[in-house]
Each structure stands twice: as structure tokens, then as C-alpha cells.
Amino acid sequence: MDFQPTEDQKALREGIRSFCEGEIPNERFPELEKSKGFDRALWGELAEMGVFALRLPEEKGGVGLGYSDAVLVFEELGRRLVPGPLVWTHLAAGLIEGADSGATVVGGIDLFQGESTPIVIEYLDHLDVLLVLRADGIERLDPRTLNALESEIPLDPLTPIHHVESLPRGERIADADSARRMRLAGAAIVSGQQLGLAEGALDLANAYAKGREQFGRPIGGFQAVKHILAEMFVRQEAARGGAYNAGATLDTPEVADTQRAVSSAKLTAGDGAIRNARSCIQVHGGMGFTWEVVAHYYLKRAWVLENSFGTRDEHAEEIAQILEGLAANGDE
Amino acid sequence: MDLRYTADEQAFRSELASWLANEVPAHGTSPPSNEWDARRIYDTGWQRKLYDAGYAGINWPKQYGGRDATLIEQLIYFEEIAKANAPYIGVNFVGVLHGGPTIMAEGSEAQKERHIQKILSGEQVWCQGFSEPGAGSDLAGLQTRADRDGDHYVVSGHKIWTSFAQVADYCELLVRTDPEAPKHRGISWLVMPMDLKGIEIRPLPTLEGEGEFSEVFLEEVRIPVENRIGEENDGWRVTNVTLRFERGTAFASDMIHLQAFVLDLIRAAQSITSHEGSAWDDRALRREIGHLSGELESLWAMVKLSVCEARESGVPGVGSSAVKLYYTDIYQRITELGVRLLGRAGLSRSDLGQMPSSLILGRHFNAISLAIAAGTSQIQKNIIGERVLGLPKEPRPTPA
Numbered sequence: 164m165d166f167q168p169t170e171d172q173k174a175l176r177e178g179i180r181s182f183c184e185g186e187i188p189n190e191r192f193p194e195l196e197k198s199k200g201f202d203r204a205l206w207g208e209l210a211e212m213g214v215f216a217l218r219l220p221e222e223k224g225g226v227g228l229g230y231s232d233a234v235l236v237f238e239e240l241g242r243r244l245v246p247g248p249l250v251w252t253h254l255a256a257g258l259i260e261g262a263d264s265g266a267t268v269v270g271g272i273d274l275f276q277g278e279s280t281p282i283v284i285e286y287l288d289h290l291d292v293l294l295v296l297r298a299d300g301i302e303r304l305d306p307r308t309l310n311a312l313e314s315e316i317p318l319d320p321l322t323p324i325h326h327v328e329s330l331p332r333g334e335r336i337a338d339a340d341s342a343r344r345m346r347l348a349g350a351a352i353v354s355g356q357q358l359g360l361a362e363g364a365l366d367l368a369n370a371y372a373k374g375r376e377q378f379g380r381p382i383g384g385f386q387a388v389k390h391i392l393a394e395m396f397v398r399q400e401a402a403r404g405g406a407y408n409a410g411a412t413l414d415t416p417e418v419a420d421t422q423r424a425v426s427s428a429k430l431t432a433g434d435g436a437i438r439n440a441r442s443c444i445q446v447h448g449g450m451g452f453t454w455e456v457v458a459h460y461y462l463k464r465a466w467v468l469e470n471s472f473g474t475r476d477e478h479a480e481e482i483a484q485i486l487e488g489l490a491a492n493g494d495e
Numbered sequence: 496m497d498l499r500y501t502a503d504e505q506a507f508r509s510e511l512a513s514w515l516a517n518e519v520p521a522h523g524t525s526p527p528s529n530e531w532d533a534r535r536i537y538d539t540g541w542q543r544k545l546y547d548a549g550y551a552g553i554n555w556p557k558q559y560g561g562r563d564a565t566l567i568e569q570l571i572y573f574e575e576i577a578k579a580n581a582p583y584i585g586v587n588f589v590g591v592l593h594g595g596p597t598i599m600a601e602g603s604e605a606q607k608e609r610h611i612q613k614i615l616s617g618e619q620v621w622c623q624g625f626s627e628p629g630a631g632s633d634l635a636g637l638q639t640r641a642d643r644d645g646d647h648y649v650v651s652g653h654k655i656w657t658s659f660a661q662v663a664d665y666c667e668l669l670v671r672t673d674p675e676a677p678k679h680r681g682i683s684w685l686v687m688p689m690d691l692k693g694i695e696i697r698p699l700p701t702l703e704g705e706g707e708f709s710e711v712f713l714e715e716v717r718i719p720v721e722n723r724i725g726e727e728n729d730g731w732r733v734t735n736v737t738l739r740f741e742r743g744t745a746f747a748s749d750m751i752h753l754q755a756f757v758l759d760l761i762r763a764a765q766s767i768t769s770h771e772g773s774a775w776d777d778r779a780l781r782r783e784i785g786h787l788s789g790e791l792e793s794l795w796a797m798v799k800l801s802v803c804e805a806r807e808s809g810v811p812g813v814g815s816s817a818v819k820l821y822y823t824d825i826y827q828r829i830t831e832l833g834v835r836l837l838g839r840a841g842l843s844r845s846d847l848g849q850m851p852s853s854l855i856l857g858r859h860f861n862a863i864s865l866a867i868a869a870g871t872s873q874i875q876k877n878i879i880g881e882r883v884l885g886l887p888k889e890p891r892p893t894p895a
Contacts (some may be wrong), residue, residue: 164500164567166796167803172496231496369884384887386873389880393820396879400817401790404797411496418498427789434790479785480778486788487775490761 166411168235175228176235182212183243189457192244192321200246200321201268201289210265214240214249219256219263230348231410234355238406241359241436241468242366244460246321248286250352250471251294254345258337259292259303267291270306272330273472275346280328285467287311287325295333296349301342302333319463347421350429350472351409357432357468358402364436364443364461365395371447382446391446395439402435423485426478433475436465498799500567507564508571511550515579518544522582529705535620535662538585542617552591552615554744559599559607560615566806569744570799577751586659590614590621594667597684600736601725606686610665622663624654624687624711625734632874634669635678635731639713641670641685647717648672648685650693653710660696660709663689668718673728682730686722693717703860744802745815745869746822750795753826756858757788759851760833766849767836774836787829794821816875816883823865823872830859 168176186205187195195202209215217233219225233253240249251271252262261267270286271294284293287306295302311325318324337345369392372383382388409428412419440462444451451458469475500508522541526533545551546560553572555561564572584591595614598606613619630637639652650670657666666687673681687694693716699708725733761784764775774780801814833855834841840850844857866872880886 164504164799165497165803166799167807168496369886372886381887383880383884384889386877386880386889389884389886390873390876392884392886393876393879396883397817397820397824400797400814401793401821404795404800405789405793407496407800408498408793408796411498415497415499423789423792426785427792430786430789431793475786476782479782479789481785482789482792483781483785486758486761486784490758490765 166407168231168407172232172235175232176239179212179214179236179239180242182208183239183245187243187245192457192460195246196320199286199288199323200319201286201323206247206268207265209245209247209249210263215252215256215265216263217253217256223257223263225256225263229410230351230413231407233348233352234358234406234410237352237355238359238362241356241464242363244321244360244363244457244464248290250349250356253352254349255292255294258301259294262292269294271296273346273349274330275342276473276477278330281326282328282330283470284309284311284325284327285322288313288323293333295330296342296345298342299339300335301337301345303336304331304333319460319467321460322464322467346472347413347425350478351406351413351425353468353471354402354406354409354425354428354432357429357436357465358399358406360461360465360468361395361399361402361432361435361439364439364458365392365399367458367461368392368395368439368443368446375448388446391442395442398435398439402432405429405431420485422481426473426481429473430475430478430482433465433469437462437469440465500571504567504571507568508575511572511575512579514548514550515575515581518548519579519581525582525585528707531661535586538582538587539617539620541582542584542587542591542615546616551617552595555595555615556599559595559611566744566802570747570802573744573747574751577748577755586620586662587614587617589623589658589663589667590619590665593623594621594665594686597667597733597736598686598724601684601733605721606724610686619665620659620663622657622660622666622689622711624657624666624668626656627653628655632871634734635682637669637671637682639668639670640674641672641683641718643672643720644717646720648683648720648723650685650687650713650716650718652713654713655699655708655710657696657709657711658707660689660711661698665689666711669730669734672730676728679731681728682734683727684724684730684733685718686724687716687718688722691716691718701860701864703857744798746819747798749826750791750798750822753829754788754791754795756833756854757784757791757829759854760784760829760836763833763851763855764836780836783832787825787832790821790825791829794818794825797821816870816878819865819870820872820875820879823862826862826865827859830855830862834859 213226216225217228221227248270252269255269256263259267259269262269268290269292270290272284273296275296275298290306293304293306309327311327314324372388373381375382405428409425412421412424443458443461447456447458450456526537552561553564553569557563595611598610627637641648641650666689668685668687670683670685671681672683693714695712697710699710765773767774798818801818837850837852837855840847840852843852846852881888
């Protein structure tokens with residue numbers, strides 16, 4: 164066993180990180196807000212970086228990498244708060260023509276656990292194709308045919324939101340097994356993004372705690388603040404364990420129960436993203452509550468991701484179901 | 496990122512598992528915790544079996560009789576030991592995990608000859624004389640005095656939290672040999688035979704009413720100078736060699752036990768019934784247990800990651816403080832959930848009816864102690880804040 168990222172994986176992560184830092188500095192957020200979190204040129208560059216074609220086999224024109232590589236790439240996208248229907252387009256590579264190259268922008272709605280109102284769709288105005296993930300299969304819809312209302316004030320300024328009263332059935336393009344695999348993959352990859360958020364929030368808070376002085380010294384020297392940061396580090400590392408475990412288990416499903424690994428990752432990384440974002444605001448004090456400091460973007464994005472591919476509660480129930488079987492068998 | 500074990504690792508696991516499957520049932524059950532002589536026989540007997548089979552000192556170098564297992568094999572070892580419900584390391588804890596490794600690293604040839612092999616085979620039992628009533632988290636503030644008198648140190652002081660003192664043959668003892676020097680530079684590390692004159696052991700009952708702790712009072716105990724490990728006044732550095740051995744894969748077995756405990760809780764919940772069905776039918780409870788179990792799974796992944804990092808770098812990763820903090824937190828929350836499930840049955844520490852009160856309360860108390868033992872959670876947070884995140888240190892009131 165060697166659970167560490169390989170040299171190639173570290174290089175991949177570094178490449179994505181420096182791309183994100185160069186292309187999407189905080190200063191670009193106001194412009195991205197105006198364009199509702201989407202920019203065609205940026206989308207094309209992300210495609211060039213292989214974000215969408217990452218797991219598509221090489222013979223189909225993809226990069227041919229695995230789930231653990233995808234988790235690392237999305238960790239970096241999360242860390243820099245990169246907006247857009249990234250995960251859906253990534254999942255659609257090979258299923259929807261042009262998704263891998265960035266030519267077709269694919270979004271989606273996860274109704275795997277059944278429909279519940281309101282049906283909320285992200286980035287609808289920017290989409291060429293909308294996937295509907297249901298327990299019995301994956302459907303494809305033309306987003307322009309939907310009768311949708313746009314939210315005047317989306318929670319995350321970089322994630323525009325529409326809602327529809329009901330969804331028509333679309334063209335069925337994949338079966339129930341593909342749907343199940345897409346849901347697992349989606350949750351695992353989002354857990355990578357959540358890990359990135361947890362890291363980004365800690366980095367921001369840590370830098371502030373070192374620079375901000377009160378009572379004549381940096382606030383990070385006070386145990387009351389230092390311990391908040393230490394707790395953020397623990398949550399970050401827990402999220403890392405969970406997310407990497409989900410990716411690596413999906414790559415070699417013979418080693419463990421994939422559902423258990425993915426659900427564990429989604430809820431641990433969800434905790435990490437949400438709670439680290441909140442702590443990041445707290446460490447910044449009053450400035451943390453302003454629009455100007457980007458701490459609030461982490462919190463808002465964390466709640467968007469919490470509601471993507473299963474909430475913590477839903478995944479906790481999945482795990483409880485698995486444990487119930489183990490308890491009956493006298494395992495562990 | 497590859498979670499698959501190699502053929503060698505799998506072979507190591509299956510050999511160990513089949514050995515344990517035969518030997519664990521044959522060794523019988525552990526004697527009551529207050530029967531010290533029986534416990535020593537039980538624990539050292541198991542250590543001897545490990546030794547004879549080549550499984551003692553799993554992380555010890557081969558030249559000292561250890562297995563010299565890779566870190567991954569050590570992880571497998573602790574996993575299998577837990578799954579087989581093998582005896583706990585018990586009275587051998589201090590010798591195998593602290594004293595032995597320190598002597599290997601810092602002792603003379605004669606000292607190695609005297610102790611190493613006997614610790615590993617269970618013939619020598621050790622206890623630890625580090626903490627004092629006035630020196631807990633600030634261990635270097637210890638006051639036990641050692642005055643040189645010819646080829647002996649004359650030692651007087653008061654040690655606390657000494658596990659297994661009643662049955663120990665030797666004590667790894669920290670003493671102050673230079674009261675004038677800065678506190679970290681006046682400490683020495685001594686091997687104290689427990690049968691010397693002037694040693695008084697008083698059991699220190701825990702909140703559980705019993706346990707393995709004692710206070711040890713030393714009054715002009717004469718310890719030969721040749722029993723010193725390392726140079727005089729260099730004991731703080733020697734101690735840090737020991738403390739390093741305390742971290743790493745330390746809690747691996749406990750985490751596996753905790754996974755099994757979660758299933759015990761589910762079975763307990765299923766056995767609590769009312770007109771509305773069983774407690775396990777409660778969606779909130781299922782979510783809470785599922786959530787905690789998911790976190791435990793992520794913690795286990797965190798351990799694997801930290802072990803693989805340590806293998807590459809050669810030292811236990813900075814993640815070990817994070818592992819201990821997170822494990823403590825999850826352990827406390829899972830066992831508190833157990834106490835809530837017990838309800839009024841938890842007002843008794845002995846089992847009432849079918850409810851496993853003794854198991855659940857025992858684990859909960861253990862979880863509470865874990866936030867204090869081996870570096871409190873607050874000290875661990877300081878370590879992460881200062882050594883990992885690079886934050887400024889707290890001002891120290893006394894010069895270091």
C-alpha cells in the first residue's frame with residue numbers, strides 16, 4: 164500500500180494550483196460576479212488543462228487518469244473557489260459530445276434520492292445540456308426548454324440559481340448502474356472540492372492571524388485564536404483522509420466498500436468545508452463579516468457543495484444502512 | 496494513491512491472523528484489574544508468546560530481537576491484533592514502547608545487555624517516573640532531586656501517574672541533577688530498580704475507583720550512577736527520543752476496537768424497544784451513528800496517509816497530533832452517544848438486564864482520559880499551531 168499521492172499526482176496538483184492562482188486571483192471575483200460565475204475563455208482554459216477529459220480513456224481522446232487524480236484536481240479548484248458547472252461537465256465527458264473539450268457546457272440536477280421541491284439548478288443560463296440523475300438512469304434535457312425562474316439573490320455570488328416547478332422526463336442516455344456510479348463519482352469529486360475549501364479557508368485565516376496585531380502582538384500567538392486554527396487543521400486533514408480514500412477506493416473497488424468510502428468522505432469533507440469557513444470568518448473578526456474579505460465566499464460555496472450529490476445527513480444514513488448489515492453479520 | 500496491499504504485506508497479514516486465531520483463545524481471559532500478580536503473569540506470558548513467535552517489538556530493529564517491520568506492516572499488525580481481540584500490551588507498555596527504545600538509542604552496551612532482550616521477552620517490567628504533581632504539561636519543570644554521592648545519586652521526590660508501579664522491576668526516572676541550570680538543561684534520565692530502599696508506592700484510584708496509576712514517593716533512594724542513560728543533565732534530549740516513540744501508529748488498534756464498538760452500540764440500540772419500535776428505528780440516531788462512523792473511516796484514512804508519509808520522511812509525520820486530537824474527539828462523541836442510549840441503565844456501572852453499561856461507561860471514561868494522557872488536547876493544539884501552522888509561541892513566563 165502506498166496511499167501518498169505519486170510524484171505524477173503531486174505534479175498534476177501543482178500544475179492545477181499554479182494555473183488557478185494565476186488565472187483566478189481574488190481581484191477577479193467582482194468581474195466573475197458580473198458574469199454570473201461563468202467565463203467562456205476560462206472554461207476553455209480549464210478544458211485545455213484537462214479538467215473535463217481527465218478520466219476519459221486516452222483512446223477516446225482523454226487524459227486517461229483515475230478518480231484519485233480527479234480528487235486532487237478538484238481539491239485545487241475548490242481551494243481557489245473556481246466557479247462553474249465543473250463537476251457535471253467532468254462527469255459528462257464521454258457521455259455528452261463536446262463535454263471533454265469544453266465545447267459543450269454540461270450541468271445537472273441530482274434527483275437520485277427522488278424529486279423534492281423546489282428543484283434548484285445551478286448555472287442554468289450557461290448550460291448547453293442539462294443532465295438529470297435519477298436512480299433508474301441518467302436523462303438529458305435541453306435547458307432552454309425549461310420554464311425556470313432565476314433567483315434574484317443567489318447564496319453564492321458565483322453560483323447563479325434557477326428554480327423550476329417540475330422537470331419533464333428527458334432522453335434516457337444511461338442505465339441505473341451508470342447513474343449509481345455517476346452519483347458515487349460526483350460525491351467523491353465534490354469531497355475533493357470541499358477539502359480544497361477547507362484548506363483555502365485555513366490558509367486565509369492563518370495568514371491573517373500572523374499579520375493582524377492586537378494587544379501589541381499577532382493574534383495567532385494567543386491560544387484562544389491558535390486553537391481555532393489548530394482545529395481547522397484537524398478538520399482539513401480529516402477531509403483529506405476522507406476525500407483521498409474515496410478517490411483511491413473508487414480506483415480499486417476491490418479494497419473496500421465504495422459507498423462507505425464515498426459517503427464518509429462527503430460528510431467529513433462537508434464538515435471541514437463548512438466549519439472551516441465559519442472559523443475563517445471568526446478569526447478575521449469584524450472584517451470577516453465584510454464583503455471585501457473573501458471569507459464569506461468559502462462559507463457560501465461550502466453550502467452549495469453540501470447540497471451537491473447528497474448532504475451529510477443523506478450520506479450518514481447510507482453508512483448507517485451499511486453498518487446495520489455488518490451488525491447483523493457480527494462483522495468488524 | 497494505491498490502497499492495495501502488496502503480496503508481501505498480504506502474506507504478513509494472513510500469517511499473523513492465523514497465528515492469532517490459535518494463540519488468542521489459548522491464552523484465556525485477562526484477570527481482574529486489581530489482581531496485580533495475576534495480571535503480570537498474564538501480560539508477560541502473552542509477551543513471551545509474541546517473542547517466541549517473532550512478533551514482539553514489531554518496530555524494534557532486528558539486532559535487538561525486534562521484527563523491524565515496515566510501517567505498513569506495523570499498521571497491519573495493530574489492525575489484526577485488534578480484530579483478534581488479542582491481549583492488550585498491559586504491563587509491558589512502558590518497557591516495550593518507552594524504556595527499551597530509549598536504551599537502544601542512548602544506552603551503553605552494558606545497559607543494552609542488561610535490559611533490552613529481557614524487556615522484549617516479558618522478563619522485565621517497567622514503569623514510568625516522569626510526571627510530578629507540579630510538572631504535568633510543563634514536564635521540564637520537574638523537581639525530583641538527585642544529588643551525587645560518590646558513585647550513587649541520592650534521589651528524593653514525588654512522582655505521579657505511574658502505571659504498573661506495583662509490578663514493575665524498573666522505573667524510567669527523570670530527575671533534576673542541576674537545580675541551577677535552565678530547566679531543560681538540568682535533567683537526567685535514570686534506570687531505577689524498584690526494589691531499592693526508600694521507594695513507597697501508593698495506588699492512586701482514578702474516577703473509575705481503581706486502575707493502574709500510582710504515586711511514587713522517593714526518599715533518599717540510592718541509584719548507581721552507572722544506571723544513568725546518556726550524559727548527566729542531558730536527560731531532556733534523551734526524553735524526547737522516548738516521546739517520539741509514543742506517537743505514530745499508537746492508536747491504530749484502538750481505532751479498530753472503536754469501529755467494533757459502533758456495531759455494539761447499534762446492537763444495543765436494536766435491543767431497546769418501546770411501543771414505537773426499537774431505538775435504532777429513530778432516524779436521528781441512525782444519522783448520528785452513520786456520521787460518527789463516517790468520520791471514523793476518514794480518521795483511519797488519515798492514519799494510513801500519515802503512516803505512508805512517515806515511511807517516506809523517516810519520522811512520524813506532523814499529522815500525529817492531528818490524529819490524536821481527532822481520534823479523541825470522535826471517541827468522546829461516540830461513547831457519549833452510548834451513555835445517552837443507556838439512559839437510566841447508565842446509572843449503574845454494572846450491567847442491568849441486557850444493557851452493556853460496564854462496556855459503554857468504561858469506554859466513555861477511557862475517552863475522557865485520552866484527552867489528557869500523552870499530551871493534553873490543548874498541548875496538541877499548541878503543537879499544531881506552532882510547529883505546523885507556524886504561529887508565534889505563547890510568551891513563556893520562565894526562561895527556557
